[in-house]
Amino acid sequence: MTLKPVRVGICGLGTVGGGTFNVLTRNAEDIARRAGRPIVIEQVGARRANPDCDTTGINVTEDIFEVARNPDIDVLVELIGGYDVARELVMTAIEHGKHVVTANKALIAVYGNEIFQAAHDKGVIVAFEAAVAGGIPVIKSLREGLGANRIQWLAGIINGTGNYILTHMRDEGRAFEDVLAEAQALGYAESDPTFDVEGIDAAHKLTILASIAYGVPLQFDKAYTEGIARITADDVEQADNLGYIIKHLGISKRTDKGLELRVHPTLIPKERLLASVHGVKNAIAVMGDAVGPTLYYGAGAGAEPTASAVVADLLDVARDITTAHHYRVPYLAFSGIVEGDESLPIMPMEDIVTAYYLRLLAVDRPGVLARVATILSEQGVSIEAIIQKEAIEGELVPIILLTHRTREKNMNEVIRQLESLADIAGPVTRIRVESLDEQE
Amino acid sequence: MTLKPVRVGICGLGTVGGGTFNVLTRNAEDIARRAGRPIVIEQVGARRANPDCDTTGINVTEDIFEVARNPDIDVLVELIGGYDVARELVMTAIEHGKHVVTANKALIAVYGNEIFQAAHDKGVIVAFEAAVAGGIPVIKSLREGLGANRIQWLAGIINGTGNYILTHMRDEGRAFEDVLAEAQALGYAESDPTFDVEGIDAAHKLTILASIAYGVPLQFDKAYTEGIARITADDVEQADNLGYIIKHLGISKRTDKGLELRVHPTLIPKERLLASVHGVKNAIAVMGDAVGPTLYYGAGAGAEPTASAVVADLLDVARDITTAHHYRVPYLAFSGIVEGDESLPIMPMEDIVTAYYLRLLAVDRPGVLARVATILSEQGVSIEAIIQKEAIEGELVPIILLTHRTREKNMNEVIRQLESLADIAGPVTRIRVESLDEQE
Numbered sequence: 119m120t121l122k123p124v125r126v127g128i129c130g131l132g133t134v135g136g137g138t139f140n141v142l143t144r145n146a147e148d149i150a151r152r153a154g155r156p157i158v159i160e161q162v163g164a165r166r167a168n169p170d171c172d173t174t175g176i177n178v179t180e181d182i183f184e185v186a187r188n189p190d191i192d193v194l195v196e197l198i199g200g201y202d203v204a205r206e207l208v209m210t211a212i213e214h215g216k217h218v219v220t221a222n223k224a225l226i227a228v229y230g231n232e233i234f235q236a237a238h239d240k241g242v243i244v245a246f247e248a249a250v251a252g253g254i255p256v257i258k259s260l261r262e263g264l265g266a267n268r269i270q271w272l273a274g275i276i277n278g279t280g281n282y283i284l285t286h287m288r289d290e291g292r293a294f295e296d297v298l299a300e301a302q303a304l305g306y307a308e309s310d311p312t313f314d315v316e317g318i319d320a321a322h323k324l325t326i327l328a329s330i331a332y333g334v335p336l337q338f339d340k341a342y343t344e345g346i347a348r349i350t351a352d353d354v355e356q357a358d359n360l361g362y363i364i365k366h367l368g369i370s371k372r373t374d375k376g377l378e379l380r381v382h383p384t385l386i387p388k389e390r391l392l393a394s395v396h397g398v399k400n401a402i403a404v405m406g407d408a409v410g411p412t413l414y415y416g417a418g419a420g421a422e423p424t425a426s427a428v429v430a431d432l433l434d435v436a437r438d439i440t441t442a443h444h445y446r447v448p449y450l451a452f453s454g455i456v457e458g459d460e461s462l463p464i465m466p467m468e469d470i471v472t473a474y475y476l477r478l479l480a481v482d483r484p485g486v487l488a489r490v491a492t493i494l495s496e497q498g499v500s501i502e503a504i505i506q507k508e509a510i511e512g513e514l515v516p517i518i519l520l521t522h523r524t525r526e527k528n529m530n531e532v533i534r535q536l537e538s539l540a541d542i543a544g545p546v547t548r549i550r551v552e553s554l555d556e557q558e
Numbered sequence: 559m560t561l562k563p564v565r566v567g568i569c570g571l572g573t574v575g576g577g578t579f580n581v582l583t584r585n586a587e588d589i590a591r592r593a594g595r596p597i598v599i600e601q602v603g604a605r606r607a608n609p610d611c612d613t614t615g616i617n618v619t620e621d622i623f624e625v626a627r628n629p630d631i632d633v634l635v636e637l638i639g640g641y642d643v644a645r646e647l648v649m650t651a652i653e654h655g656k657h658v659v660t661a662n663k664a665l666i667a668v669y670g671n672e673i674f675q676a677a678h679d680k681g682v683i684v685a686f687e688a689a690v691a692g693g694i695p696v697i698k699s700l701r702e703g704l705g706a707n708r709i710q711w712l713a714g715i716i717n718g719t720g721n722y723i724l725t726h727m728r729d730e731g732r733a734f735e736d737v738l739a740e741a742q743a744l745g746y747a748e749s750d751p752t753f754d755v756e757g758i759d760a761a762h763k764l765t766i767l768a769s770i771a772y773g774v775p776l777q778f779d780k781a782y783t784e785g786i787a788r789i790t791a792d793d794v795e796q797a798d799n800l801g802y803i804i805k806h807l808g809i810s811k812r813t814d815k816g817l818e819l820r821v822h823p824t825l826i827p828k829e830r831l832l833a834s835v836h837g838v839k840n841a842i843a844v845m846g847d848a849v850g851p852t853l854y855y856g857a858g859a860g861a862e863p864t865a866s867a868v869v870a871d872l873l874d875v876a877r878d879i880t881t882a883h884h885y886r887v888p889y890l891a892f893s894g895i896v897e898g899d900e901s902l903p904i905m906p907m908e909d910i911v912t913a914y915y916l917r918l919l920a921v922d923r924p925g926v927l928a929r930v931a932t933i934l935s936e937q938g939v940s941i942e943a944i945i946q947k948e949a950i951e952g953e954l955v956p957i958i959l960l961t962h963r964t965r966e967k968n969m970n971e972v973i974r975q976l977e978s979l980a981d982i983a984g985p986v987t988r989i990r991v992e993s994l995d996e997q998e
Contacts, residue, residue, distance in 0.1 A: 412857075
């Protein structure tokens with residue numbers, strides 16, 4: 119039985135577009151054997167050529183919207199990035215009845231609900247494996263492989279730049295700014311690193327993962343986001359002494375009150391597998407009620423790792439292109455999501471419950487520790503460990519606190535009161551602590 | 559749009575059967591939302607009741623073949639284990655036009671080719687995610703998620719019992735027999751542990767993974783299998799001193815000469831993520847040409863982890879049940895495999911290339927090291943590290959050697975010559991060493 123080729127239009131021939139072009143070309147024979155039909159590049163829409171790609175014999179246009187309207191294209195691959203033009207391109211392709219594959223996390227996190235609604239109405243596929251954690255097939259694993267489970271929580275290192283910086287801060291005892299500058303020089307960080315180090319990129323990805331895990335609409339605007347710029351080499355060292363490592367995690371948990379959706383620096387026990395994920399690599403830990411803890415690891419960015427996910431989506435499209443729409447895997451894993459499901463609200467940050475690491479500088483006077491302990495006790499926060507270091511900076515003494523799990527609201531009050539004490543100098547550093555064990 | 563329920567017949571209500579029954583029942587609502595249709599247990603075939611399962615209102619028969627012939631069953635779930643009856647049951651179900659889901663690695667590794675041929679001829683699905691690494695969706699990841707890639711190698715901890723034993727030997731400096739006895743007392747090891755500790759179970763799973771990774775027929779009889787019973791506490795300690803950890807790995811590599819397919823104890827660098835996989839957990843590292851290194855981690859056995867994979871397969875069946883057979887994902891990832899593809903032969907063990915750890919006991923005489931080094935040199939084996947310890951057992955001195963990569967045939971000759979030296983007492987211990995880096 120010979121099936122017709124699937125005809126692909128690639129929009130954007132930059133890093134990921136070039137990688138996709140090359141993987142589709144290099145592995146064309148294997149890909150056709152997997153799909154049962156060839157997947158051919160029918161057209162490329164790009165303003166600039168990519169010196170790594172030989173487009174000889176390929177129809178190349180500078181007008182990406184020509185690809186979205188081309189009647190000979192079955193699937194548009196959106197790899198231009200950004201919000202507005204990408205959104206218009208994808209909506210145009212859907213209008214013209216084309217399936218869409220995209221690696222654009224910002225687009226899906228922010229405009230996914232409307233894109234999926236439009237695609238649903240047209241009966242076309244929108245696939246986005248490459249939008250989260252590059253080449254790691256975590257969308258497929260969550261949406262299909264763990265489909266038997268009620269997901270209880272997930273936690274991921276889903277920004278390679280941030281993990282690169284934290285890894286080098288720890289291994290070499292260096293300061294954030296120092297490693298960031300190096301990462302920029304090496305091309306691992308953008309000249310404007312805000313998206314990466316402030317956690318916005320990770321929040322885009324976490325938003326997508328949470329929707330798929332729990333069956334809720336995309337709600338990027340409700341994600342809590344905190345960056346890693348305030349982490350000091352001393353925090354990294356203190357965490358190490360306490361048996362922890364600091365990672366910039368995207369965390370989403372199912373609780374009685376709704377869903378937690380938060381990106382922030384986090385202390386995790388050294389013995390967790392996530393703690394051994396170093397450099398630019400990504401990994402996502404997922405806890406299901408049946409399967410227990412699982413983890414998915416790999417390259418979260420880069421030309422060919424991301425292309426690997428784009429082409430995997432194209433393989434799925436090739437298999438499902440003639441399938442009736444209601445037999446396809448739902449965009450957000452559960453049927454009916456695009457219409458909205460508010461049964462699991464995203465919780466405000468002050469309602470989340472976690473443990474905390476606090477670092478404060480106290481005046482070296484008798485009774486300071488007692489006053490600190492009293493403030494915690496009055497807020498119902500119990501202390502797991504307290505370490506008073508030797509005095510530095512004249513008479514100031516660093517105090518490190520590790521608390522048991524408590525509500526963020528109580529911790530906010532603790533920190534407000536601590537900072538108003540005359541004995542405490544400057545702001546209190548607060549880093550959340552997650553055990554990521556099977557019970558949580 | 560309301561679709562008809564998918565009607566499932568579960569054969570076997572032991573550990574995995576009971577887990578599957580309970581997950582399908584407990585998460586029925588979520589599962590139906592994912593599949594777009596309910597997945598209902600129409601019949602159970604089991605000789606004994608499972609006290610953990612409430613089968614009230616379910617049609618239970620003691621004759622599993624009644625399930626295979628029942629016209630009201632769409633999918634037979636084979637969870638009885640073993641070879642012959644399971645094979646007959648699955649073939650009967652296929653004859654009767656039923657789709658099959660199985661967790662039976664021995665069945666697939668040994669009889670998979672004929673089962674897939676029969677299923678192909680009947681146009682039915684045979685799904686077996688649960689046959690490898692329990693709840694980890696590694697079959698789906700390899701077969702679909704990494705479909706863009708030419709897989710270069712894979713290496714996995716795919717037997718929980720063996721990993722439990724090695725973990726405790728290392729953490730507590732204990733002997734193999736001692737930890738095995740404990741694992742048996744705790745129910746982590748069978749009273750006859752042969753399948754687990756001799757690597758047969760791992761070879762079944764490796765055989766399946768390799769077929770899917772490279773697109774070759776199942777060839778369990780060509781897998782090399784070596785157990786962990788000869789590993790000593792001293793080997794574990796020496797490996798540790800050299801920066802390695804010993805894991806019982808299933809390894810399959812694509813080379814110019816064909817495929818390597820081997821299960822044996824292996825020294826791997828401590829910094830590899832696989833080295834941090836402890837206790838009964840499983841993990842599989844996969845290297846693709848586009849994606850680079852990836853890893854999949856989770857519970858490799860147990861009632862509900864395995865059920866998680868069985869139910870994921872049922873979700874796939876529910877989606878594909880009305881799909882024409884040639885649009886479905888091929889059993890072994892590539893179309894045309896069931897007819898056989900000999901383009902990638904499984905290599906004989908003596909042709910594989912790897913590095914080696916050798917431990918020998920030498921008489922404490924001048925010139926021994928030189929004689930040892932000469933033997934290696936004459937076989938073209940270069941030495942990375944050589945450690946001569948203090949004398950034990952009278953005048954015997956343990957010598958630890960770490961070699962660079964060489965052909966197994968040459969190493970066999972080295973060991974033959976070493977063991978024939980008058981200066982060397984007893985057999986030479988040989989453990990293979992894999993760097994598992996991105997280049998290999």
